[in-house]
Amino acid sequence: MSMIDPKNARLIASAKTPGILYGIALDEKRRMLYGAGMDGALYSLDLSNPRASAVKKWNLHDNYVSSLILSGDVLISSGYDGTIIWSNVSNGEVIRSVAAHDGWVRKLAASEGGLLLTSVGDDMKLKIWDGKTGNLVSTRTGHDAKVPEGYLSAMYAVAVSPDAQFAATGDRAGFVRVWDLVVFKQIAAFRAADFYTFDSTKRARAIGGIRGLAFSPDGTKLAISGIGAVTNVDGFVGPCRMELWDWRAGKRIAFAQDKHQAILNHVAFTPDGKWLIAVGGGDGGGAIVFWTGNETPPHVAKPKGHLQAFALGANSRLYAVGHGGFQVWQLD
Amino acid sequence: MNWGHSPEHSLHRRAFLHGSLAGLTTALSFGNIGISAAKPAAQSLRKRGRRVLFVWLAGGSSQFETWDPKPGRETGGPFRTIATAIPGYHVCELMPKLATMMRDITVIRSLNTGISEHEQAADLISTGRPKEAALDYPEIGVVLAKELAAKESPLPDYISFFTTTEGRRRPRAGFLGAKHAPLLLEKSIRPEHVTLADGLTETRHAEREELRALLSDRFAENRAGSEMVNGYNSAFQKVRGLMRADHLFDLNREPAAIRDRYGRTPFGEQALLARRLLEAGVPVVKVAKGFWDSHHDNFESHRELVPDFDQVLSVLLGDLKDRGLLESTLVIVLSEFGRTPVINPDVGRDHFADAWSVAMAGAGLRGGAVYGKTDADGKTVTEGRANASDLAATIYKAAGIDPRGDYQVGLRPVPRAKEDAKVIKEILA
Numbered sequence: 001m002s003m004i005d006p007k008n009a010r011l012i013a014s015a016k017t018p019g020i021l022y023g024i025a026l027d028e029k030r031r032m033l034y035g036a037g038m039d040g041a042l043y044s045l046d047l048s049n050p051r052a053s054a055v056k057k058w059n060l061h062d063n064y065v066s067s068l069i070l071s072g073d074v075l076i077s078s079g080y081d082g083t084i085i086w087s088n089v090s091n092g093e094v095i096r097s098v099a100a101h102d103g104w105v106r107k108l109a110a111s112e113g114g115l116l117l118t119s120v121g122d123d124m125k126l127k128i129w130d131g132k133t134g135n136l137v138s139t140r141t142g143h144d145a146k147v148p149e150g151y152l153s154a155m156y157a158v159a160v161s162p163d164a165q166f167a168a169t170g171d172r173a174g175f176v177r178v179w180d181l182v183v184f185k186q187i188a189a190f191r192a193a194d195f196y197t198f199d200s201t202k203r204a205r206a207i208g209g210i211r212g213l214a215f216s217p218d219g220t221k222l223a224i225s226g227i228g229a230v231t232n233v234d235g236f237v238g239p240c241r242m243e244l245w246d247w248r249a250g251k252r253i254a255f256a257q258d259k260h261q262a263i264l265n266h267v268a269f270t271p272d273g274k275w276l277i278a279v280g281g282g283d284g285g286g287a288i289v290f291w292t293g294n295e296t297p298p299h300v301a302k303p304k305g306h307l308q309a310f311a312l313g314a315n316s317r318l319y320a321v322g323h324g325g326f327q328v329w330q331l332d
Numbered sequence: 333m334n335w336g337h338s339p340e341h342s343l344h345r346r347a348f349l350h351g352s353l354a355g356l357t358t359a360l361s362f363g364n365i366g367i368s369a370a371k372p373a374a375q376s377l378r379k380r381g382r383r384v385l386f387v388w389l390a391g392g393s394s395q396f397e398t399w400d401p402k403p404g405r406e407t408g409g410p411f412r413t414i415a416t417a418i419p420g421y422h423v424c425e426l427m428p429k430l431a432t433m434m435r436d437i438t439v440i441r442s443l444n445t446g447i448s449e450h451e452q453a454a455d456l457i458s459t460g461r462p463k464e465a466a467l468d469y470p471e472i473g474v475v476l477a478k479e480l481a482a483k484e485s486p487l488p489d490y491i492s493f494f495t496t497t498e499g500r501r502r503p504r505a506g507f508l509g510a511k512h513a514p515l516l517l518e519k520s521i522r523p524e525h526v527t528l529a530d531g532l533t534e535t536r537h538a539e540r541e542e543l544r545a546l547l548s549d550r551f552a553e554n555r556a557g558s559e560m561v562n563g564y565n566s567a568f569q570k571v572r573g574l575m576r577a578d579h580l581f582d583l584n585r586e587p588a589a590i591r592d593r594y595g596r597t598p599f600g601e602q603a604l605l606a607r608r609l610l611e612a613g614v615p616v617v618k619v620a621k622g623f624w625d626s627h628h629d630n631f632e633s634h635r636e637l638v639p640d641f642d643q644v645l646s647v648l649l650g651d652l653k654d655r656g657l658l659e660s661t662l663v664i665v666l667s668e669f670g671r672t673p674v675i676n677p678d679v680g681r682d683h684f685a686d687a688w689s690v691a692m693a694g695a696g697l698r699g700g701a702v703y704g705k706t707d708a709d710g711k712t713v714t715e716g717r718a719n720a721s722d723l724a725a726t727i728y729k730a731a732g733i734d735p736r737g738d739y740q741v742g743l744r745p746v747p748r749a750k751e752d753a754k755v756i757k758e759i760l761a
Contacts, residue, residue: 038410150596151640205623207629234627235628235680
């Protein structure tokens with residue numbers, strides 16, 4: 001990805017699909033973009049044709065699709081049906097389907113090349129898989145099933161470090177755990193409490209949570225995304241928020257918060273590590289947030305609709321999915 | 333005695349005293365106040381007459397994530413369904429405990445109440461009538477409290493808990509007058525300032541009351557009519573009754589195991605308190621669980637809210653049943669409205685009054701009845717359409733009160749339920 005200038009960020013293409021897409025996979029070699037979500041089906045967008053419409057391909061899951069990962073010709077998808085499915089992206093042929101979690105599979109993350117796959121689900125487990133064979137390698141537990149106030153928690157986010165040595169997981173109450181993927185042990189834990197709102201006097205309900213996690217390119221830092229203090233738990237009525245942590249020390253390095261009211265569902269570093277980008281939406285509308293990871297305030301671009309996930313491509317392109325389908329943004 | 337300085341609380345107390353002055357009788361006995369954790373004899377409870385418990389889900393709970401799921405449809409959301417004790421009827425998977433109790437529960441899936449704005453809808457559902465400029469109608473709970481009140485009871489006829497801020501709406505006594513207004517508990521589940529002031533013993537307090545009564549009697553003989561003094565006397569006695577009943581609001585008197593079963597959440601504690609009050613003879617109680625207004629993140633909201641609702645309501649119904657109270661207690665789960673079939677961009681559901689559900693249990697009902705239907709996507713009612721007036725009339729009937737009865741308001745006879753309301757006979761016992 002070349003240089004980006006957030007002030008010039010602009011929508012250059014979009015394609016509609018029904019409902020909301022949660023998972024995204026980019027195939028730059030074939031110039032194809034894939035998305036899947038509420039209806040369980042796979043949608044594709046031909047990036048070589050600027051006027052292309054989204055095409056419904058085939059059904060992937062019997063419930064919402066939560067994540068997509070493309071590894072060569074193999075599409076790995078997770079769903080609220082509790083399964084992870086490996087399928088051929090060209091023809092939809094299912095290579096294997098695994099009953100992965102008891103409850104919804106919330107998110108997948110894979111190492112570069114897809115050799116190692118991680119998943120988190122509503123059984124509050126981190127599972128580590130052989131990305132090629134689908135064999136379960138390890139199951140780790142540690143996140144509490146309930147938030148401190150006694151309501152159900154959830155593991156919303158998982159990330160794998162670029163060197164495939166570590167995985168990070170985050171939950172509804174703001175707890176983050178980092179796991180060594182060689183010896184399968186937890187090696188760090190801290191709470192990013194500002195991503196969680198529970199007001200015991202006025203509004204006895206919880207909202208927020210760790211919605212996005214990403215390791216820095218050198219693996220030393222962990223970016224977190226979500227929403228700050230929510231003033232009305234009926235919705236995402238709170239400032240969009242990102243934090244950067246030295247995860248080994250359990251110390252927050254910096255945070256960015258903007259008055260734009262949105263939850264940031266997905267965060268990633270640019271490959272050069274210079275920018276953090278997160279997408280989301282809420283009471284203030286959709287959001288693409290750019291942050292340098294220091295005291296400089298973030299810049300917020302406003303896409304149409306609430307975005308759920310994105311992928312960064314060559315030529316300063318950002319590809320996103322969310323409500324209404326696909327969006328392509330030029331960032332320079 | 334210090335009655336506190338809270339303006340809200342003072343207002344409620346004034347309304348309470350005013351109401352008492354206007355019409356309460358004086359023959360009181362405190363002997364029947366008080367309960368124990370042990371189960372009372374069902375037969376004696378049955379003789380006490382009907383009770384009503386409102387469970388108000390403030391903000392508008394989703395029928396899709398509770399009583400009328402549509403799995404696999406575009407509108408259905410990600411939750412799956414589970415079978416219930418009623419063959420062929422499935423509820424959302426978030427209610428496994430209530431699913432097993434469906435033989436004691438009655439569901440109406442075909443409400444079309446038209447209004448989808450919080451305040452107006454709450455008014456409509458609470459009164460069973462559209463607002464009328466010329467006449468202020470009382471809330472259904474107030475009507476029930478008036479009709480079900482035991483004249484000799486020193487306890488309030490209607491106690492309404494609303495410790496959550498969302499959808500907090502003070503029940504209107506309307507043309508029935510302030511004397512029927514409920515005791516409102518908004519800050520805490522325990523009334524404030526009903527304990528004796530420091531240094532004042534029960535004996536001394538009783539002596540003061542005797543002196544007050546003596547002076548009142550003399551005043552009645554010499555200056556005023558007995559009606560007025562009777563009113564004052566009964567007001568004081570109601571206050572005394574509430575003071576003596578303070579222990580009813582003390583959940584520490586419940587065994588820890590029971591408190592744990594209900595759960596130590598705000599809703600769980602309200603429900604347990606409601607059971608104590610119903611058991612002690614309060615005819616109408618309202619509890620509330622808020623924050624159902626899930627415009628964003630509907631599924632995460634309901635994933636948090638419904639299991640708590642499922643746990644608490646199932647324990648409450650089981651407890652009422654075990655104690656022989658369910659057959660004389662009508663339990664009604666209500667919201668302002670349901671939620672939209674369409675899932676919005678923020679993964680939320682908005683307000684929807686065209687096709688939604690309520691659940692009821694207990695007195696006067698045919699347990700296990702599932703009335704009405706919606707279409708495959710839950711967008712319209714296809715069978716058994718009912719409106720807010722029909723629901724109100726059905727509640728009155730189930731509570732053993734004639735919905736066609738009149739109240740004389742000035743020169744105008746006003747029917748208890750709206751003139752064109754239809755009782756849903758199919759769900760009645």
